[in-house]
Amino acid sequence: MNTAYNSLLDPDSLRQGAEAKLYDCVYLGKPAILKERFSKKYRHEELDKRLNFARLRAEIRGINKAQQVGVKAPAIYFVDTNRHILIMERVEGPTAKDWIESQRQRAEEEFKVQAKFGEVLGGEIAKIHLSGLIHGDLTTSNMIVKNGDPGNLHLIDFGLANSGKVIAEDKGVDLYVLERAIQATHINCEHIVDAILNGYKSVNAKQGEAVMARLIAIRLRGRKRDMVG
Incomplete structure (x- = not known):
């Protein structure tokens, strides 16, 4: 249990991309995805933080804007801007x-x-x-x-x-x-x-x-x- 986010995390569900780690979880009883943007060791620490924050903010704004015009995107449940974590609706289905x-x-x-x-x-x-x-x-x-x-x-x-x-x-x-x-x-x-x-x-x-x-x-x-x- 990740008590900080009221979520039940499945550690075996880890998928890692170029920019973030993804976990399946349950958030307040709802199937969800926890997305954590991780630091890149080769980048300057302050630059790394700014880039991760900018991309987190862009993702939130993009999802919200898409939904406003009737385009489907995962609902956002929780945001931690300090750790660059986003908990979103888990949309079932293939890519x-x-x-x-x-x-x-x-x-x-x-x-x-x-x-x-x-x-x-x-x-x-x-x-x-x-x-x-x-x-x-x-x-x-x-x-x-x-x-x-x-x-x-x-x-x-x-x-x-x-x-x-x-x-x-x-x-x-x-x-x-x-x-x-x-x-x-x-x-x-x-x-x-x-x-x-x-x-x-x-x-x-x-x-x-x-x-x-x-x-x-x-x-x-x-x-x-x-x-x-």
Whole structure:
């Protein structure tokens, strides 16, 4: 029992990423996740604290902003800014990365259900962009398909999010990061990317037109960099 946070922690559930440790826990009787951003020994101590605090704050603001515009994200239960700890709702279901790969065993339905997933995801991204929020780290590992339902997506990991005065270029970069991540992770995925962009444009035509134009320009810059090396 972690009495400081009124939570029952499962130490065997530890998952560690590049920036944080994650534990399953129960918080006030609710299934939850405890996320602790850890120190990096190679960074200056004061800089490390500032970076961890900034990312914790960005995550909280990103989740709150997403929820305000109707985009699903885990509920926040508890915050410890001194230890950079966040306790959040545990959303049951696979990551989008695992869910997409699992669909390869259902060849007849694969394209249809993955297209639905893409359209829903594109729409959710368009909503946060309209609100002035950039996720900053869109990959299929940073979204959960709740209970395996592609129509019930939850965005997670808002630690690199930023909000405020964002322009079409920022939104295009957010989409480009996702596009490249999907292409690098999943084979034969062009239909998913197309569905994401269709879903994105369906939310707001004006935003969609401006961001698609920037995305095309960003792709061209990316190809030139790839050619130069």
